[in-house]
Amino acid sequence: MFKKLDEIKVLRDPIHGYIHVEYDVIWKCINSREFQRLRRIKQLGASYMVYHTAEHSRFAHSLGVYEIVRRMIVENNDIGSTISEKDAIAVMLAGLLHDIGHGPFSHAFESICQTHHEEFTERIILEDTEVHRIIEKTQAGLSKSVASIINHTHKNGLLTQMISGQLDADRMDYLLRDAYFTGTKYGEFDLERVLRTIRVRDGIMVVKETGIHTIEDYIMARYHMYWQVYYHPTARSYEIILSKLFERLRDCEKENSKVLKEVTMFNAFIRNKDISVNDHYLMDETTCFYGFSLLLESKDEILKDLSYRLLTRNLFKYVDITNDKMKETKKNQLIKKGYDIRYYFHVDKVEQRPYQPYKGDDLSAIWIVMNNGSIKELSEASDIVHSLVHGENKNEEKMFYPVG
Structure with missing residues (x-):
């Protein structure tokens, strides 16, 4: 038996009404330093340059994914009666933590620094972190079960399907959440019916x-959200300048490293080697914007200009x-x-x-x-x-x- 809270915690949410937390391990992971960092990572990266209210975070999205997984287990008898309590806890944790390895600016940062959020998600869950210690204290070996669901190696494929398939809790939450916060209607579909x-x-x-017509609506929601929101050229322009800035930082590191002394927070990611989970923890969008502000005084004119463009939306x-x-x-x-x-x-x-x-x-x-x-x-x-x-x-x- 897994320890439950004295009373169910609820968090208000514009998409799901309430996020319900019943288990102690879930609540402790939500309050861990690694999960709280997701408050400082925007869900949609540069899309707020187009849709000014798209300021929602990976933190909110991750809670939403957890809530959909929880509802799948609690409200759907076919799923709830199929899996054990341990598997239920593991898959709820996988839903909660599936994006914990994300860097700033959504997926753009991954291509810039050749890092993958899936890799850091697994490392944060398995290495010596607060999240890892919380999970292992609950039950030895549980962190490996959680990681295996996320990396698609768990023996029960149903659990992975709930988190990472083409009809999964991740996609269902981000479509509804991103549509809401961008003020668009493209991503809406009937979650309750699904x-x-x-x-x-x-x-x-x-x-x-x-339920096939509802699934068709869901597929069309994905189609329209990609072209109207995720692939919007203004957001792509911002991400391109971001990538060019880091490209210039790498070139300066080789040619004239003196100009980088004021932005040492980028060093590990520019060199792309020996990036620790603590380096990753410290690298959020707040850190990046502080670095860009410092580069406004750079002696390198290209770094100075590209930073100015990012900070002033001169795309x-x-x-x-x-x-x-x-x-x-x-x-x-x-x-x-x-x-x-x-x-x-x-x-x-x-x-x-x-x-x-x-x-x-x-x-x-x-x-x-x-x-x-x-x-x-x-x-x-x-x-x-x-x-x-x-x-x-x-x-x-x-x-x-x-x-x-």
């Missing part, structure tokens, strides 16, 4: 055929690329104006398919249990999703550069 129509068959999560212009000649023409224009195109020109291509079917018994797919008892993969059961899967991929290629 939770009611989930079933378990042969150890995997499936959806009743009667690069973007234009759709229709032919290769456009790129060469723009590069030559920038060079004539005195810009170093290593830092002041970038081509960015994005493409997205809202649903990717998988073959065989891959648990990442969405499975539909038909009225006759047979099980079909979503794109085989839905004409709408079939057309999305077999249609042409939507993609964009833009070039980004300064004006003036």
Whole structure:
């Protein structure tokens, strides 16, 4: 038996109404230093440069994922009766902690520093951290179970499916939460209906055929949120300047390291080696903005300019690329104006398919249990999703550069 709190804790939430915490280990992990750090990491990175209310944090999202997982277990008899209390605790912790390894500025920081939040999430759960000590004090070996759910190695695939599939608690929370805080409607779908129509068959999560229209809405919500919010070119412009700033920091570290003495907080990430969990803990968006402010006084004009652009939203212009000649023409224009195109020109291509079917018994797919008892993969059961899967991929290629 796992220790429960004297009374259920509730946290008000605009998406779920309340977040309910019953178990002592969950409450202690929420109050750990590593989890509290997520208050200082924005959920949507640079999207607040477009949608000014998109200031919500990884902390809020992680609580939301936990709440959906908890509801799956408590309210859905197929799931609740299938897993043990230990597995229930482990998967709720996995939902709560799945993003604990995130760096600042969402996924942009990962490409900049060649780090992966999944790797740091696993390290924080397994290495000597406050979160690790809390989990292990609750039950020896529990931290390994939590990590195995997140890294897809747990023997019970249902648990991983709840956290990281194409119909999982993570996606369901961030679509609703991001739509709410961006003031858009694209990400809305009927969460209550999804939770009611989930079933378990042969150890995997499936959806009743009667719920298929709700799943189609969910897939379309993902599609529209990617193009209207996640891939918005203004946010991409901000992230490109961010990446160019760190590229310049790396070059300065090799060519003229004196200019970096005032921003030593970036050292481990510029060198991309021996990054400790404590280095990671200290690297949040507050730290980054302090570093950018210091660089306003840098003797390196490129660092000074790029920092100013980030702090004042003086972003690069973007234009759709229709032919290769456009790129060469723009590069030559920038060079004539005195810009170093290593830092002041970038081509960015994005493409997205809202649903990717998988073959065989891959648990990442969405499975539909038909009225006759047979099980079909979503794109085989839905004409709408079939057309999305077999249609042409939507993609964009833009070039980004300064004006003036």
